[in-house]
Amino acid sequence: MEATKLRRVDFVFRPDNTSIDVLRKTLKRDADDIILELIDSGLKGRGGAGFLTGLKWKLAKEAAGDIKYVICNADEGEPGTFKDREILDRVPRRVLTGMAICAHTIGAKEGFIYLRAEYKFLAHKLKAVMAEMNEEFKKLGLDFSVSLRYGSGAYVCGEETALIDSMEGRRGEPRNKPPFPVTAGYLNKPTVVNNVETFVNCCIIANIGADEYKKFGTDNSRGFKLFSVSGDCSKEGVFELELGMTLADFVEEFGDGDTKAVQVGGASGFCVPRKKFKDTIIGFEGIPTGGSMKIFNSTRSMYNVLHNYLEFFEEESCGQCTPCRVGCQQLIKGIEAVKRKEKPAGYLDELVKLAKVMKVASKCGLGQSVGNAFVSIVENFREEIVY
Amino acid sequence: MANTEMFIRDLADKHGRRRESLMPILQEVIDARRYVDDEVMVNIAKELDLSAAEVYGTASFYSFIETEEVGHYVIRICKTIVCDMKGKDAIIEAIENTLKIKLGQTTPDKKFTFKTTNCLGWCHKGPAMLINDDVYSELTPEKAIEIIESYMHK
Numbered sequence: 001m002e003a004t005k006l007r008r009v010d011f012v013f014r015p016d017n018t019s020i021d022v023l024r025k026t027l028k029r030d031a032d033d034i035i036l037e038l039i040d041s042g043l044k045g046r047g048g049a050g051f052l053t054g055l056k057w058k059l060a061k062e063a064a065g066d067i068k069y070v071i072c073n074a075d076e077g078e079p080g081t082f083k084d085r086e087i088l089d090r091v092p093r094r095v096l097t098g099m100a101i102c103a104h105t106i107g108a109k110e111g112f113i114y115l116r117a118e119y120k121f122l123a124h125k126l127k128a129v130m131a132e133m134n135e136e137f138k139k140l141g142l143d144f145s146v147s148l149r150y151g152s153g154a155y156v157c158g159e160e161t162a163l164i165d166s167m168e169g170r171r172g173e174p175r176n177k178p179p180f181p182v183t184a185g186y187l188n189k190p191t192v193v194n195n196v197e198t199f200v201n202c203c204i205i206a207n208i209g210a211d212e213y214k215k216f217g218t219d220n221s222r223g224f225k226l227f228s229v230s231g232d233c234s235k236e237g238v239f240e241l242e243l244g245m246t247l248a249d250f251v252e253e254f255g256d257g258d259t260k261a262v263q264v265g266g267a268s269g270f271c272v273p274r275k276k277f278k279d280t281i282i283g284f285e286g287i288p289t290g291g292s293m294k295i296f297n298s299t300r301s302m303y304n305v306l307h308n309y310l311e312f313f314e315e316e317s318c319g320q321c322t323p324c325r326v327g328c329q330q331l332i333k334g335i336e337a338v339k340r341k342e343k344p345a346g347y348l349d350e351l352v353k354l355a356k357v358m359k360v361a362s363k364c365g366l367g368q369s370v371g372n373a374f375v376s377i378v379e380n381f382r383e384e385i386v387y
Numbered sequence: 388m389a390n391t392e393m394f395i396r397d398l399a400d401k402h403g404r405r406r407e408s409l410m411p412i413l414q415e416v417i418d419a420r421r422y423v424d425d426e427v428m429v430n431i432a433k434e435l436d437l438s439a440a441e442v443y444g445t446a447s448f449y450s451f452i453e454t455e456e457v458g459h460y461v462i463r464i465c466k467t468i469v470c471d472m473k474g475k476d477a478i479i480e481a482i483e484n485t486l487k488i489k490l491g492q493t494t495p496d497k498k499f500t501f502k503t504t505n506c507l508g509w510c511h512k513g514p515a516m517l518i519n520d521d522v523y524s525e526l527t528p529e530k531a532i533e534i535i536e537s538y539m540h541k
Contacts, residue, residue: 079467082508117414117451118507120520150414153451155505169409171448187407230469230510237511267468294469294510308468312505318448 002218003281004244006253009216009224011204012197012240013090018207019097020136026206027140031061031105038202041210042222047073047158047195048265048290049365053202056192059182060106063190070102070111071186071193072146075163077116077155078266079312080292083226084196086238088115088122091200096133096146098199101206102192103144111146112186114163117153155316159364160185160193162318173318174364197226197291218244221283225291232256232297244285248277250293258297261380266292267309268369271302273380302381306335306374313370324367327358331374335385345386348378394419395430404435409445413452421461421519422453450504458493460538463504463517470506470513478514479503481528485535499538 026034039054060068072095076084087095099111113130115123127148134145154172157163161175164186185191194202201223205213217223221243230236233254241250251259263271264280264287272280272287280286296305314328334351337343355371362368378385398415402408412431416423423431423446432439446452453461462482466475483489486499493500509515512524516531523534 076508077506079506080469080510081506082510085508116508118504118517121522149410151451152410152414152417152449153504154449166410167407169406169445171445228510230513231472300472304471305468308466308471312467315450316505 002244003246003249004218004242006245006249007242009240009242011208011224012087012094012200012226016091016093019093019203020140022203022207023097023100023136023142024140026101027104027142031107034101034105034206035061037210038205041205041213042217043198043201043205043213044221044284045195046197046201046225046290048078048268048288050284050288053194053198056182056194057102057105059180060190060192063183065190066107067187067189068106068108069186069189069191070099070106070108070144070146071160071163071167071191072099072111072113072199073158073160073163073193073195074113074119075116075151075158076119076196077158077316078268078290078292079309080228080230080263080266080294081290082228082230083238083291085119085122087196087200087226088113088119088126092126092129093133094200094203095196096130097206098194098201098203099146100133100137100142100144101202102194102199104142106190106192108192109143109145111144112149112167113146114149114151114157114167116151116157120150123148123150154318155312156318156364156366159366162364163193164191171318173320174366176363195290216242218281218283218285220285221288225289227289227293228291229254229293229295231295232259232300233295243283245282246278247272247280247282247287250282251277251295254293255295256297258299259295260298260300261296261302263292263294263296263305263373265289265372266294267312267373268365270372271305271376271380276380302377302384303335303339306377306385307332309373310335310370313366317366318364321361321363321367323358323361324363324370327354327362327367328370330354331370338386345382348382348385352378391426392430395427395434399431399434406435406437409435409437409442413442413446413449417452421459422455422457424454424456428454456493456497457500458497460498460518461500461502462535463502463507465505465507465509465513465515466503467506467510469510470515473513475514477528478516478526478531481531482535485532499535 044050157172162172166172
């Protein structure tokens with residue numbers, strides 16, 4: 001495993017005057033050829049879960065049925081993530097081009113952007129761009145149009161099957177898988193659900209080619225990625241970086257000189273303490289992230305950080321499965337009891353066991369990842385939780 | 388009220404009467420009235436041929452679909468970690484003092500409801516809040532009071 005050097009790149013936010021040309025060029029290509037190139041590029045989903053995008057498209061293309069859908073997941077709710085908002089605000093045409101390439105590839109006629117309610121202020125501008133792009137699709141002979149759907153403040157709807165249930169007018173409760181959305185998604189039809197940034201990357205790969213794209217990143221983490229950087233930083237905001245750097249390099253660039261820990265991947269990600277910065281690679285061989293990077297300096301109480309995350313999960317758990325619903329409540333009660341000295345410090349080990357049970361027994365990614373933050377904070381900052 | 392019946396019928400004409408029309412209809416009621424009451428939900432159920440329980444079950448799942456009466460302006464301040472680190476408590480105190488209500492309450496004139504919410508996606512510019520659909524970031528107590536006062540005069 002070779003780490004890369006921290007390198008800033010500029011692909012996603014480049015001035016966008018090429019999207020239509022990219023689309024025109026790509027529509028002339030065979031679907032299988034597009035899929036092969038996408039698989040070859042190694043692109044993995046940029047929402048956090050990291051499924052191979054080319055494979056997802058391949059499965060949807062091969063799924064039986066005449067009616068298929070393309071959904072852009074703009075329900076960006078992971079604490080500390082705000083890159084999709086920047087993309088939709090600054091380069092929405094690239095997102096729509098990526099969706100159109102997907103539609104051409106899998107044979108979909110209808111697409112949706114599922115926008116979180118918190119980003120509704122973007123809708124006015126976005127609708128105008130969508131209308132314009134839908135016209136362009138028509139002119140290029142592509143029978144595909146995109147419309148807008150809104151979330152209503154539920155974090156769990158970022159999970160693709162919960163998102164689909166929400167679009168179908170139900171409670172946003174994740175479904176049992178399989179079947180996966182690529183075979184039975186929206187209205188039970190084959191559906192590709194990709195993150196905003198993933199569609200932009202598809203558009204970029206269609207433009208520069210897989211060979212050029214593969215020059216960035218590492219074997220397991222190809223390409224580049226947007227990072228949402230916040231907390232105790234020398235600079236905050238959205239930064240586009242090559243994948244595969246060490247956390248030490250990252251902190252050197254963005255930290256305030258007194259960094260104690262970095263939460264990689266948001267509340268559902270992992271907390272890395274200073275002593276592990278050097279050995280932690282940001283990418284699928286180390287700690288993957290949907291983009292959220294929160295930096296904490298030595299003035300911060302990791303008890304408060306953990307408590308804040310647990311409150312978040314307790315509220316956002318959809319409640320349908322017991323390990324997640326009850327587990328979140330018990331983890332909060334547990335650390336509060338330890339803090340108040342009503343329980344001995346050793347009780348934390350019992351709570352770690354509970355968090356690990358939630359990881360295997362919860363139905364969806366929400367409950368499964370509560371343990372990531374919990375275990376990594378408790379193990380690395382135990383004394384801060386106890387005293 | 389005939390008024391509500393017509394309102395919901397118009398929304399169903401516009402968005403359709405299938406199950407997948409439910410969220411767009413509920414969301415448009417929120418835009419117009421800020422919350423959905425029992426009468427609205429019963430009427431939606433009739434139009435979409437669903438049970439009222441199904442409509443309530445869906446509506447009550449979503450934190451941005453209020454099923455209890457709220458004010459004309461719903462203020463939602465972000466309480467997630469980075470906004471917390473950047474001083475959201477001071478903002479909350481300033482707004483509570485300005486509106487003379489506590490978090491979770493509605494002003495007696497039904498103009499404002501004050502709530503917390505989870506990450507709004509403005510961590511790099513926290514503390515942040517929403518007033519209905521509008522975002523206000525990089526808040527200070529002074530700035531927050533100024534914003535609230537401008538809404539008081541609307």
